[in-house]
Amino acid sequence: MFRINAEVWDMNGLTVTRPDGSVYDLVLAGLRINGREYSNIDDPDTYRALADSAQIALENHDFGTYQRAHPLLAGASFVKCNSYMDHFSLREDCQNCGCLGFTARSSSIPKLR
Numbered sequence: 001m002f003r004i005n006a007e008v009w010d011m012n013g014l015t016v017t018r019p020d021g022s023v024y025d026l027v028l029a030g031l032r033i034n035g036r037e038y039s040n041i042d043d044p045d046t047y048r049a050l051a052d053s054a055q056i057a058l059e060n061h062d063f064g065t066y067q068r069a070h071p072l073l074a075g076a077s078f079v080k081c082n083s084y085m086d087h088f089s090l091r092e093d094c095q096n097c098g099c100l101g102f103t104a105r106s107s108s109i110p111k112l113r
């Protein structure tokens, strides 16, 4: 159940359904981590830089750095490409993401901010 006024909307995960049947995705606009506000990552270059930094941190067992990056990546407007799972040699031929290594979070329904 989700309310923004007197109407009661059904909520399933991050999808809400109004009584008239229209469906919306809730979109993460920002995060508060350890008392600091972070806006949602919606710039592809920023996402790629942070994703690469997190991967390097993980490969070097720098779990503190990885843990700081992970919530920002999880809330970003992009997701890692599922076709190759960040294997560099496969990324160069990936048709799914156009060799970027990530795609926009997909949704076919309107977003609610």
Ligand SMILES: [Zn+2]
Pocket (backbone or CB within 6 Å): 081, 082, 083, 084, 091, 094, 095, 096, 097, 098, 099, 100, 101, 102
């Ligand atoms: Zn891909």
